[in-house]
Amino acid sequence: MKHLKVMSVMLIIAITTIVMPAKVQAQTGKEIAWKVYDRPSPKDGESDMTMTLINSKGKERVRYLHQFLKEYDEVEKKVMFFKAPADVKNTSFLNYSYDDDRDDDQWLYLPALKKVKRISGGSKDDYFMGSDFTYEDLEKRSPNKDVHKLLKSETLNGEQCYVIESTPKEEGQYSKRVAWVIKDKWIPLKIEFYDEDEELLKVLTIPEFKQLKGYWTVITQNMENVQRSHKTVIKLSNIELEKGLGDEKFTQRAMMKGL
Amino acid sequence: MLTILFIKTTMKNLTTKILQHSKAIMVLTMLLTVLSVWVLVNKVYIETDLDEYMPHEHPSFAYSDWAEEQFDIRDAIVIAIENKNGVYNPATLQKVKGLTKALGKMKEIRKSDITSLYTADNIRGSVEGLEIDAFYKRVPKSDDKLKSLAKAVATNDMVHGRIVSEDQTATLIITKLDDNVFSEDFYEAIIKLSKEYEGDGDVLYVAGQPIIEGTMAILMPKDMKTMLPIVMLLIIVVLMMVLKSIKATVLTMVVVLVSSIWSFAIMAAMGIPIYAVTTLIPVLLIAIGVADGIHMFSHLQLYMRKNKNASKEDKISNMVAEMWKPVTMTSVTTAVGFLSLLTSEVYPIKYFAVFAALGVMFAMLLSLVIIPAGAMLFGLPKVKHQEENAKKEDAFANWAGWFALKITRYKTAFIIWTILLVIFFGYGASKVWINSSFLERFPDSNPIVQTDAFVNDKFMGTTSINVILEGKEADAFKSPEVLKLSEKMMNETIAKFDAIGGGISINDFLKRMNKVLNEDREEFNTIPDNSDLIAQYILLYEMSGDPDKLWEVVDSDFKTGNYNLQVKTDNSKTLEEILAHLETYKDDFKAIGVNLNFAGSGYTLLLFNNLIMEGQIKSLILSFFIVLILLGFMFKSWKVGLIGTIPIMITAVISFGVLGLLNIPLETTTALISSIAIGIGIDYAVHFIDRYKINALATGDKELTIMKTMAHSGRAISFNAIVVIAGFLVLLVSEFLPNQALGAIVSLNMFTSFIGTVTIMFIVLYMSNIYFTKKKK
Secondary structure, three states, X not given: OHHHHHHHXXXXXHHHHHHXXXXXXXOOHHHHXXXXXXXXXXXEEEEEEEEEEEXXXXXXXXXXXXXXXXXXXXXXXXXXXXXXXXXXXXXXXXEEEEOOOOOOEEEEEEOOOOEEEEEOOOOOOOEHHHOOOEHHHHOOOOHHHEEEEEEEEEEEOOEEEEEEEEEEOOOOOOOEEEEEEXXXXXXXXXXXXXXOXXXXXXXXXXXXXXXXXXXXXXXXXXXXXXXXXXXXXXXXXXXXXXXXXXXXXXXXXXXXXXX | OHHHHHHHHHHHHHHHHHHHOHHHHHHHHHHHHHHHHHHHHHHOOEOOOHHHHOOOOXXXXXXXXXXHHHOOOOOEEEEEEEEOXXXXXXXXXXXXXXXXXXXXXXXXXXXXXXXXXXXXXXXXXXXOEEEEEEOOOOOOOOHHHHHHHHHHHHOOOOOEOOOEOOOOOEEEEEEXXXXXXXXXXXXXXXXXXXXXXOEOOEEEEEEOHHHHHHHHHHHHHHHHHHHHHHHHHHHHHHHHHHHOOHHHHHHHHHHHHHHHHHHHHHHHHOOOOEOOHHHHHHHHHHHHHHXXXXXXXXXXXXXXXHOOOOOHHHHHHHHHHHHHHHHHHHHHHXXXXXXXXXXXXXXXXXXHHHHHHHHHHHHHHHHHHHHHHHHHHHOOXXXXXXXXXXXXXXXXXXXXXXXXXXXXXXXXXXXXHHHHHHHHHHHHHHOOOEOOOOHHHOOOOOHHHHHHHHHHHHOOOOEEEEEEEEEOOOOHHHOHHHHHHHHHHHHHHHHHOOOEEEEEOHHHHHHHHHHHOOOOXXXXXXXXXXXXXXXXXXXXXXXXXXXXXXXXXXXXXOOXXXXXXXXXXOOHHHHHHHHHHHHOOHHHHHHOOEEEEEEOHHHHHHHHHHHHHHHHHHHHHHXXXXXXXXXXXXXXXXXXXXXXXXHHHHHHHHHHHHHHHOOOOEOHHHHHHHHHHHHHHHHHHHHHHHHHHHHHHHHOOHHHHHHHHHHHHHHHHHHHHHHHHHHHHHHHHOOOHHHHHHHHHHHHHHHHHHHHHHHHHHHHHHHHOOOOHHHHO
């Protein structure tokens, strides 16, 4: 009996090794995570941005912004100007996000105070502008920080997806994340975030993305906090990539100058 | 006349039928009772959520509900950790973190509803700008880190005195609760959890409105459950003493118990839960129901003594024939007294009215059926025919006669004394005040009172009043004009009342931000003058902190603000004074287009109690008139009706007068009982007048009538009064103040009704010459 069991296991291993196509076999969870991380992205760009916050009673608040973005070797710089509502018009936000573990540097310019203020060096688990996104959610996370496991492959919204589970090596804001990554586009179409008690906390979905100048770009993303039943929708428009934006755009002086 | 004759013969026929089928009746009653018990066991449940009492359709409640929903205003359980050596030590801080997490794991609690030093936001200024982060994530261990944490808290007005006491010896974990999650199990779980975290010099206290309300809702029925058997036992003993018969006592108690069981079973069958108020029904039915039995057996005994040789059937028939009328009349008036409570807007009180009235009707029916049937089946109560006993009875009759004559001789003195008493207690009644405090219903030694006192002493207060300021359009709460007036209101109100520990509003966020963004200079601890700056501060806060905290003080359009005040007592007088003061700002706000309203549990509780009181007064007046009409109708004379209401009027005045003079506030239970007292108190007068009428028409002799009436009715009434007073005095040892009050008030009311009936009402009846003038004509 025992022999039979061992034999059959060996047989299964042998068959799968021979039969399964080399390409698919190569995709481990870790590799998929790296593919997503290494997906080519533009050097710089600008766009309009609409951020809609929807509370548990379904009440919406909308902010209109214009953002500039530039990638450097070890830092990503971002500046955002509020266009509306009127009372915060020209308020601007500058963010330096470092590739290493350092906290972001960020500043806010308040036109009414006529001062640039540095704000909460914010650990990466702070919420971005009172939305349901934390700073970390909006950044690329190094696959080295997590252990990845390929759970399965399935079709989501008509796209072939790998479902990978990423568990952080060190305790972080999430106990794990489960992502549906589109095969060959390497965009996560959906990510589930689990809180420290391993309960589902948030769900990110990407209803709209397209290829611009050869880059797969996310146009709309929804983040829903299922525990607070609060939702944020970020939608980009008038996207221009690879414009060769100058470094002076990403300074405190530029913040004060306005758009 | 013909109808009366008809009713009389029908009653006689009915009695004959009852006596013939006594066995079947007893079996049927038993079966119905068994069925009722089955229904009770399977269907009954106790409602502990006080919110279920609130009339949510009432505009003020509807507004408060809306505001509570809008700003997530909910009652919170407050757990205090006290460490006499200060809370800034690794062990205590670890407990704050551990308890915060443990609470978050309970199924009744949402993680985001917990506020503690571990979850609180620390808004602070730095050299370059604003920082909002947690006070600690990992528990600080080194002295330096502990000291800097202590300093961070001490310099933050939004936490200092709110989450950590000013003397640093206590810290709070505040957990907002949803309605209807509070249960006995949950309460036990919370208590157990907090016990686990004691030790290392840490003492834990659990307080907060849900605990007080929940404990009360659980304790009141529980207390009633322990007190009810004691009351019953005592009533049985006293019944035995006055009726001197086991059979009579058993039958009387069976009537009372079965009527309570039936009434509750119908309630349960209809899917209506037991509320704290309805737990009063059995105890009240005992007080009322025994009267029927006492009067019937008392009559039976007197009749048996005089007609030793009459047959068993005759004796029973005579009892029913002579007593059915007063028994029916007293029951109807009592039921009407209860039903007048239907005017109340509070549903549990309406249920109370219906099922108490139903119970009274059952008690009447059972008295008229079970007592004769039981007496038939089990034999008549023994009447001792020995000389000694007869002498005793004669002595009572003689004494009663002497008493009757004496009273009529000194009638003027009695009338004057009564008037003086009414004036004296009427003055006292004018001083009665209403207290809706739940806390003050527990004795001072109760742990819940001590815990609450501790938290109120160290922190801002456990009762909240929410002032809801509503602007005409969006962004009203970015306007410096509106904010500055609200700041004035908050500052002046907090300064004026010692009972207010503090408050929280959008103003605190803005002041804090203004200060920390201006190099932490105290002169910037004010509302900024520029509305754009206010808007940008708010944006800054939203970008760096937990915006959900903001939405508890202002709505997301900035149209409506929630100005919270924490009060250290839930005493109605204090709350009323604070609300009255806040009302004075109404016009100033109106002038700048802002409406001022109130919300929150402190406010709705007050409103609710006022509503109950209003209902009580309405029903008191209503039941008085209905009883007057009923009496007038029953005795076919308005004059008699008026005379009959004398004892209850005096009872009501004295009852309220005693409360006023002793400075005992009215609360829902005492108010309820006072108005019910009318329905009960009237019974003595009905029995007395009925007997007086019978004697008057039979003898035509005034002196003989008063002597005979006093010997017959006076006997039964005094028996009744002794039984009920003795039974209810037992409640004075209850752990629960409203139940103590219930015992005292029912006893007092029974006593005054009794005395009022046999003295002043008797005198007025005597002086009115009624039932004699007719004859002379």
